Amino acid sequence: MKLLSSNQPSMATTPADSPDRSIDDFAEQMNEAEKNKYTKGRKLGEGTYANVYLGTLKSDPTKLVAIKKIKIQTDYKEGMAPDAIRELKHLQELSHPNIISLLSVFSSKDQNLNLVLEFLPLGDLEMLIKDTKNIRYGAGDIKAWMGMLSRGIYFCHANFVLHRDIKPNNLLIADDGEVKLADFGLARSFADPYRPMTSNVITRWYRPPELLFGTQHYSGAVDIWSVGLVFAELVLRMPYIAGDTEVHQVNLLTQAVGTPTEENWPGVSKLPAYTVPLPHTPVREKDYYNQMFGTAGIVGVDLLMQMLVLDPSKRITAKEVLNHDWWYTDPKPTRNKNLPRKGGGEEAVVADLKRRPGVVEDERTAKIARKLDFGNMA
Amino acid sequence: MAANYWESTQRRNWQYTREQLADLRKKLEEEEPKLVQMYPLPQLRHMSIYFNQQIARLGKRLGVRQQAIATAQMYIRRFYTKVEVRRTNPYLVIAAAVYLACKMEECPHHIRLLVAEGRTLWPDFFSSDTSKLGECEFFLISKMSSQMIIHQPYRSLTSLQSIFSLTQEESALAWSIINDHYMTDMPLLFAPHIVAVTAILLSIVLRPNTTGLQSASGSAGNMANAAHQALRSVSQAKSGNGGAQSAADAKVVRFQEWLAESDIDIEAVVDCTQEVISFYEVQEQYNEKPCKEQINRFVKARGLDK
Known part of the structure; x- marks a missing residue:
């Protein structure tokens, strides 16, 4: 449990008196198993869409993983970020040597989704x-x-x-x-x-x-x-x-x-x-x-x-x-x-994982980043 | 549709036997003995029909495609294999499932629109706070282990209908049987193509007239007889006693031959047919009032609508 509690900005506050509290607890139990498979290490970086942590497999600490923690946008006001949904949706089903593997997904205590991805240390x-x-x-x-x-x-x-x-x-x-x-x-x-x-x-x-x-x-x-x-x-x-x-x-x-x-x-x-x-x-x-x-x-x-x-x-x-x-x-x-x-090392992984999709992250163009218009049509 | 059904999370993780399902549900109830005792509910099959009606109302207001509606129904069904219904506000769960399914099926609606429609449909049970819906969406995703791609029978139906040269009425009937199967446990028990094949079988043995299913299913018994006769001949053909077909029309014969030559699990088709038939029997006794009252009762009493 120590893996997720420390050193994290609290994103979504859970009202203690929320009627959904019971589900929350329940989800918590169900997640425990998945969550406990990994030790979450230090935060490697923070992006607009996700924070990235280095993680290790508890059963084999030499095995590194990248834990991508999806930020819930402004207390759920807008629901789950479309990028996160799309990523989850497809990575859950696609398994191929040339596609990044999603090893696991769990939600942490502050109700953020954590994607456990294979650690790809050599940059891009x-x-x-x-x-x-x-x-x-x-x-x-x-x-x-x-x-x-x-x-x-x-x-x-x-x-x-x-x-x-x-x-x-x-x-x-x-x-x-x-x-x-x-x-x-x-x-x-x-x-x-x-x-x-x-x-x-x-x-x-x-x-x-x-x-x-x-x-x-x-x-x-x-x-x-x-x-x-x-x-x-x-x-x-x-x-x-x-x-x-x-x-x-x-x-x-x-x-x-x-x-x-x-x-x-x-x-x-x-x-x-x-x-x-x-x-x-x-x-x-x-x-x-x-x-x-x-x-x-x-x-x-x-x-x-x-x-x-x-x-x-x-x-x-x-x-x-x-x-x-x-x-x-x-x-x-x-x-x-x-x-x-x-x-490449860790820095590279972070740079890759915290980017928003669809955007050229280059000095000149960083400002004119496009957003996928999810509200309209996809 | 994305990805391959045979390797999908749906096939690997979300297809159960009846016993497994019963165990899951029993476990959920056992965890909440007090709740279960205090708030008795009508039988699950009637509850499912009630849920379906509510989803349909919401879907109609939003103009959601059937495919997304079906996905939402699957989400709800999966969710309630993991969470005891009395712990939740089913209206909120329905809205969150529709909201998420629309995103998944690439026909998204804004969260505020969902909330506004929820308020209109269930004014006494729905909070105007969008973050409630967002939160509930999160629980759905989390309970489903973020496995959200649903394989549905509609596509199998679309690709098979030309093989059997289904008439428009037959296609429509098969389509509506598929719509109906989401009110049952079938999507958790059978592969989508099994459901599609069953729907086609029923549609051709029932030979719908223009008035459609309502008249055709008038007697679930007749339906059962016709379907079983057709399937029996398939089994015979498969075990080498072919040619035993009765005077069934050419379409049925063709279907039988096709099925016999295919690798489709005929046992499952027989089983699935039986499920459809018993569903229509159950539906005849359905009464909305007790479902509505008993759901509303625990939602209000437990303050789940806040």
Whole structure:
């Protein structure tokens, strides 16, 4: 019990005379078992959405876990945070080597939900990409990381889940080098046909053209676009299409990939927010990509181009990605144990876990963070 | 729907045998002998019907999709396998379940709207404080171990209806049998596809006319006979004595053949059919008044509405 009582800000106050008191006690009992499996260590950090604690398994103190404590927004006035709900909902069901595992959930005494997640100590792909001074990697390493990402996203799609926030800093690295897809705060199940979904998802730099144009009907192709941009970023070691605003994003996108038109994407001009800069840029050809992304090799460039097809209905699917020739072409993907890594340590875990989804946490853009409009439509 | 039913938390953690369910409930009552004694309640099956009516009223006011309503019903059913009903304000639990289910099924409503509607429907039993609803939502999530994805029979029905070329009336009847099954323990006992198959079976053997289920279920006995006859032939076909079909129409024959060739648990379908039939029998004797009075009594007496 000592694990949860000390050193915590009291979030939701429980009125002692609350009629729900009895349920509270009962929930408390039921939780005890789960809670007692873990020793909650010191607080590693505090974010807007959650606090993160280091934890250890009581039965085996060498096993580390990350305990993500969801803050209840202003005394339940708004109910459970939608991000937390989405994350819980999906992580409870998805179990795959390339998806962060939710080991357990318990509610603590001050009535906050605690997600016990596997501890991924080696930071995220963004840290590796950015650290151009100390980290060097090659085509085999990129292939290994891309392979793990592709398997993770295929598993999501095969289970009818859209991740909707793929970007390098949501790709965490386990101590064995395995890449894990994290942060399901914007994820949702596929919509039933003809039911609308919000287009206001995916961090801007990784957002596909159909979402920038405001479509309300989309598919796993949105995630594939993001995967393509992660691929590009791994090669370039900087974000490929990094717009400051949505309009800017569309402009950069047309320059980088080509202008979406009725010719290359029938129906695009009917999308609600379709506007493209003039004059039109023709869709980039193989030569352009080969020049820019030569490190990936000719077959790798082919895969990248298929991920960055403007028309989502012609974009490669997660399953097709896994069947692409690139995986069978030299160089072979690097084995996990030989992948470049950096000593991310606890700080990295915290940075990753306390972020809000859907937001580029960069100096310039931090202020224009978008929020998922949950009250309206999702 | 998300994820795979066979590996889902629903299948692993929330599917019981009748004995397990009875034990769970008995345990809950044994923990509160005084409450149980002081506040007797009508039989669970009638209570479920009452709950369902209240959910339907709330859902109607909010214009909630059936899928979310069904999810809310599952939440309530799961919740009350873990918490004794007399410890709770069922109206608050209903509203919280609908609120959470709407989030889950991607058709969210604002918490204040839920509270406002709750106040309108149950003015004497519902607090205007939104934090009560938020708190109750938290307890729901917590009692369900935050396992919130529900697999429902509707999708199986949608994908199977073309195989059996169901008419619009038959589909509608199957759909409404699925709606009704949420008033029973069936969703805790059977896999969703079993329920869907059962609903289809009943819909084709009952051959609904345009007036739908009400007339068709007029006699639960007839329903039972028709369904059992159809299922018996399936078992025979399966054990090699095929061809024993009576003069049933082509649709039933087709269904029998399909079922016999499938890997679907026929025992479960038989069992599930029986449950549906006995539910309709129980429903005929349902009377809202005692449920309402007895629930309201303990909510008021224990101050759970505050």
